[in-house]
Amino acid sequence: MSKKITVGPVGYMPQSAPSMGVELSPEGKALLYGNIVEEEEAMRDAAKALLTMDNPTIFPGPQVLWDWREDV
Numbered sequence: 001m002s003k004k005i006t007v008g009p010v011g012y013m014p015q016s017a018p019s020m021g022v023e024l025s026p027e028g029k030a031l032l033y034g035n036i037v038e039e040e041e042a043m044r045d046a047a048k049a050l051l052t053m054d055n056p057t058i059f060p061g062p063q064v065l066w067d068w069r070e071d072v
Contacts, residue, residue: 002035017034020034023036030042030043032045046058
């Protein structure tokens, strides 16, 4: 898997995801470095990063920030 979004200094102030060709994942899938993957794979990668990186940073999407739902 090639990473559309990088980790490190260039990743601190990334361009907007849509300008890099990143699209929202369909329901039941997740975004991992700009690629659509299974939710389980994304959760495993997030857990590994939180446990092993010196200063892990999360860029949450609208579903995390505002509990995004169609009826709201």
